[in-house]
Amino acid sequence: MADNLLEEDLYRFEELLDEAERTTLHRVREFLREEVAPHADTWWGRAAFPHHLIPRYGELGIAGMAYEECGGAPGGSGATPASSLLNGFVALEMARVDASMATFYGVHSGLAMGSIARCGSKEQRERWLPAMGRMEKVGAFALTEPQGGSDVALGLRTTARREGDTWVLNGEKRWIGNATFADLVVVWAREEGEDGGVRGFVVDTATPGFKATLIENKIALRTVENADIVLTDCRVPEENRLQEAGGFRDTADVLRHTRSGVAWEAVGVMLAAYRIALDYTREREQFGGPVARFQLVQDLLVKMLSDATSCLGMVVRLAQLEDAGTFRDEHSAMAKAHCTTRMREVVGWGRELLAGNGIVLDYSIGRFVADAEALYSYEGTREINTLITGRAVTGLGAFV
Numbered sequence: 034m035a036d037n038l039l040e041e042d043l044y045r046f047e048e049l050l051d052e053a054e055r056t057t058l059h060r061v062r063e064f065l066r067e068e069v070a071p072h073a074d075t076w077w078g079r080a081a082f083p084h085h086l087i088p089r090y091g092e093l094g095i096a097g098m099a100y101e102e103c104g105g106a107p108g109g110s111g112a113t114p115a116s117s118l119l120n121g122f123v124a125l126e127m128a129r130v131d132a133s134m135a136t137f138y139g140v141h142s143g144l145a146m147g148s149i150a151r152c153g154s155k156e157q158r159e160r161w162l163p164a165m166g167r168m169e170k171v172g173a174f175a176l177t178e179p180q181g182g183s184d185v186a187l188g189l190r191t192t193a194r195r196e197g198d199t200w201v202l203n204g205e206k207r208w209i210g211n212a213t214f215a216d217l218v219v220v221w222a223r224e225e226g227e228d229g230g231v232r233g234f235v236v237d238t239a240t241p242g243f244k245a246t247l248i249e250n251k252i253a254l255r256t257v258e259n260a261d262i263v264l265t266d267c268r269v270p271e272e273n274r275l276q277e278a279g280g281f282r283d284t285a286d287v288l289r290h291t292r293s294g295v296a297w298e299a300v301g302v303m304l305a306a307y308r309i310a311l312d313y314t315r316e317r318e319q320f321g322g323p324v325a326r327f328q329l330v331q332d333l334l335v336k337m338l339s340d341a342t343s344c345l346g347m348v349v350r351l352a353q354l355e356d357a358g359t360f361r362d363e364h365s366a367m368a369k370a371h372c373t374t375r376m377r378e379v380v381g382w383g384r385e386l387l388a389g390n391g392i393v394l395d396y397s398i399g400r401f402v403a404d405a406e407a408l409y410s411y412e413g414t415r416e417i418n419t420l421i422t423g424r425a426v427t428g429l430g431a432f433v
């Protein structure tokens with residue numbers, strides 16, 4: 034398109050961004066087209082993370098653009114934080130090309146930097162966020178444990194014991210994205226003693242007692258490195274305890290924002306699947322012409338586009354609520370559950386339209402089908418996000 038809008042964005046939602054924001058988005062789009070798209074299937078097939086690209090992500094100036102300590106929005110005035118709408122479109126754009134790299138970026142910028150931005154003191158934000166914004170330091174976020182997934186809010190097993198000005202961490206974490214090579218990991222632990230409150234710690238991965246082991250043989254998001262972490266008498270200074278994290282409600286505050294990011298990613302995955310299926314069905318000939326001329330094929334294509342478009346409308350409104358400061362847990366929980374559920378069916382239709390070629394990596398659709406499974410389950414499964422929404426609308430908690 035002459036104005037550089039995505040053809041798949043039928044209702045032109047992107048026009049809601051201002052000009053500076055669109056310039057930033059288009060710079061990200063260009064970078065992804067040049068440096069990620071040509072290699073995404075190869076990295077995925079080999080389960081090989083492109084470490085050499087980390088500085089290039091840093092140069093984009095978008096990590097932590099929602100936080101004023103990072104200088105705010107590129108092209109914006111002063112340190113004004115980027116809008117949630119721009120952040121959302123960037124997440125969509127990344128996932129449209131590669132959900133693995135979108136996840137790598139989301140863990141760093143949303144979960145790790147978001148924890149520091151929302152739960153750190155002013156001194157802590159200034160200490161860590163600018164370097165993380167430039168991606169000179171990469172972050173990870175360690176909440177999930179081998180025995181604590183959906184119910185982690187009720188009982189973290191990782192403990193933190195205070196000894197003077199030092200905290201001693203012990204326990205295990207599972208699934209932690211980027212943790213094999215991150216410089217800093219935000220570790221959530223339960224304080225030993227009567228209070229037993231949840232505390233957050235920024236752990237330097239060079240600290241003795243911190244060990245991360247790569248999880249192998251994944252069938253989704255294969256390019257992302259996820260780790261099992263063991264903390265054995267890992268000593269962290271009090272100055273690295275997130276000073277404003279008073280309990281799990283603060284962890285949940287971070288997740289409320291990152292869940293909306295996953296909903297945006299789901300829209301990106303749907304648009305990618307739609308594009309692949311559209312191009313393929315226009316080219317592929319059966320019964321003497323392109324299969325896209327068949328009514329049953331057009332039915333699937335239009336259902337794919339309709340689902341992606343309605344979910345895009347939902348996340349755009351979500352971003353507006355976020356920017357207006359009226360954004361609640363159930364808003365992001367419902368969007369995360371709904372958009373990832375629609376995504377799971379949409380990628381399946383895309384695969385169906387490629388038939389046999391849909392199951393080889395060469396056509397990319399298989400990667401999106403597999404990656405959709407991880408997006409569907411991480412940052413709260415469909416069931417848990419449904420229960421968060423159900424509790425809000427009925428006033429009755431149904432978790433146990």
Ligand SMILES: Cc1cc2nc3c(=O)[nH]c(=O)nc-3n(C[C@H](O)[C@H](O)[C@H](O)COP(=O)(O)OP(=O)(O)OC[C@H]3O[C@@H](n4cnc5c(N)ncnc54)[C@H](O)[C@@H]3O)c2cc1C
Binds near residue numbers: 208
């Ligand atoms: C690729 C990937 C990356 C991840 N990255 C990170 C990361 O960087 N940091 C991090 O901390 N975590 C991460 N996670 C962990 C992720 O958030 C958890 O996998 C998720 O919260 C679900 O936990 P679980 O896998 O232990 O499932 P479980 O909690 O064991 O759930 C099993 C099943 O039971 C259902 N269930 C559980 N409780 C209820 C209930 N009350 N009612 C109805 N159904 C219920 C679930 O919905 C699910 O279907 C990642 C996971 C994956 C797969």
